[in-house]
Amino acid sequence: MRRVMMIMAGLWAPLLLAAPQVQVVGLFPGAAVLSVDGQRKLVRVGQTGPGGVQVVSVDSRSAVLRVEGVERSYGLSREYNTEGFAAPQKQTLSIARSNGGHYWAEGAINGRAQQFLVDTGATSIALNESHARRLGIDYRTSGQPIQVSTASGTAKGWRVTLDKVSVGPLQVLGVEAVVLEGASPTEALLGMSFLNRVGWRVENNLLVLQSHL
Known part of the structure; x- marks a missing residue:
């Protein structure tokens, strides 16, 4: 026994x-x-x-x-x-200014590839309906309906929370975004809801993004 x-x-x-x-x-x-x-x-x-x-x-x-x-x-x-507490490491990404004077960044939303136009004037990440559908974001069900002021006037939108947004080695979880009705903005905008969660500065025509410790 x-x-x-x-x-x-x-x-x-x-x-x-x-x-x-x-x-x-x-x-x-x-x-x-x-x-x-x-x-x-x-x-x-x-x-x-x-x-x-x-x-x-x-x-x-x-x-x-x-x-x-x-x-x-x-x-x-x-x-x-496994060896104990790990010291956090800062991640840095430098983006060169394009010929048109803009900063473009290759990244991903919820694990799906997405190119961003960096826009420090946008309060949050901004997507149009086509972007959201391609990324699998069910904004009409899970989002909060809002009215958004744009350069063209007032537009209908939905406030959503993205599980994960990555730009180069930088990754931020739980990022606020807005999905706008229609085809505007034509490019996905990387706004301050992401940029405020990392450090950013402009040096010699380079946009430098750096994770916080």
Whole structure:
């Protein structure tokens, strides 16, 4: 009997070790950025993220998560690796001014490639309906209807939150954007909702973007 119990204990050990490693690495109104076994994703309240982890509620300091059927509060954590806490590294991207005097940046929205026109006069990332459909953004269902003032007047739009926006090595989670009705703007605008989350400056006709520590 003792031999059988020892064998069963040996079978259970890997299952216990397989419990997901869960961290909350970002908090936003109605959403949390989860890191589950190294996989990072912004998950809204009521939705399920990597490893089947569900976000139950969120406040300014913590999130209540349901992990393997058990609910408990998780405070905001620092990122770490197997050797302990890792010192954050700044990421820098320099963009040359085009012949037309603009700054163009290659990036991605929610993992899908997108070219941006950098616009420091835009309060947020701005997309037209065609951009949003190609990127798989269900703005009419998940977005908040708003009226937007543009150079041509007032336009109908939807305020949305993008899970992830990347430009070169820079990545920002939970970025506000606006989807405008129709074909304007013709180019996706990289506005201040992204730029304010990273450092930016202009030096010798180069736009320098740098992540915050």
